[in-house]
Structures are given as C-alpha cells and as structure tokens.
Amino acid sequence: MIQSGAGAAMSVSLPGVDVTTANIDQMVFDSRWSGHQFFASGILDSSQDSVATFFFPSTLDAVPFLAAYTDTNITLAPGSQYLGFTNFRGNSSDYWVYAQVTTSSLQFRFKFGNQVGRLYYALFRRIAG
Incomplete structure (x- = not known):
C-alpha cells in the first residue's frame, strides 16, 4: 500500500495479510520505520x-x-x-x-x-x- 500527502508511507505485509490491519510482526516493510529513507x-x-x-x-x-x-x-x-x-x-x-x-x-x-x-x-x- 502506498499513501501520499502529509502522511506519505509505503507498507508491505506478508502474503495473505491485509496491509491496512497487519500487526508489526506481519509486516515485511514499512517506510515509517526509522531505519531507512x-x-x-x-x-x-x-x-x-x-x-x-x-x-x-x-x-x-x-x-x-x-x-x-x-x-x-x-x-x-x-x-x-x-x-x-x-x-x-x-x-x-x-x-x-x-x-x-x-x-x-x-x-x-x-x-x-x-x-x-x-x-x-x-x-x-x-x-x-
């Protein structure tokens, strides 16, 4: 999922997991994490x-x-x-x-x-x- 605007973010969840409701342990990547830009x-x-x-x-x-x-x-x-x-x-x-x-x-x-x-x-x- 990619969001634009002030809260811009890119999130990727595990296969079969809805990215909008995924827990942190079900996420593959989230651009809001501070480790990567x-x-x-x-x-x-x-x-x-x-x-x-x-x-x-x-x-x-x-x-x-x-x-x-x-x-x-x-x-x-x-x-x-x-x-x-x-x-x-x-x-x-x-x-x-x-x-x-x-x-x-x-x-x-x-x-x-x-x-x-x-x-x-x-x-x-x-x-x-």
Missing part, C-alpha cells in the same frame, strides 16, 4: 538476458534496500503475470529474473522466452547512525 524509484526493462542498469547519482555508504516486482511480458500481455526474483533450469527451459544492488547501481537481468521483463522498483537507503 526513500532514495529512488523507477522502471527497468530487460529481454534475452540483457542488462538494464540504474546508476545512482552518487555512491552510497551502504547497499540500499530494494522493494520490487517484475511484469514478465510487457510487449504482448502487460499485467498478465508477475514474478519475484527466481531462476529455473530444466525440462528444456531456462528462465530467470535477477537483480543486483550495489552502493552505486541497480542491475536487472531478465530471460523468459522472447518476452521483455519490466522491473518496478523502489530503493531505500540506510539512515546513518
């Missing part, structure tokens, strides 16, 4: 294992927290299937959804047949101290 958000597209990169404006002192999901087929059927980060090899099939976060960039690699994958992401940096 919003840094950047955006979209990266990749196909056939190509590397899509977002370079940070400056190098951070620690690797940021990544919240993301992938739309697996933005060219033919957008919104028809979403994947988290995964890989599979077998039964004459290879596919993967991969992201790497460093102190200076986010890289996204996608291979799922001839489809184009789109990564929707938000990055949160650690607050010093």
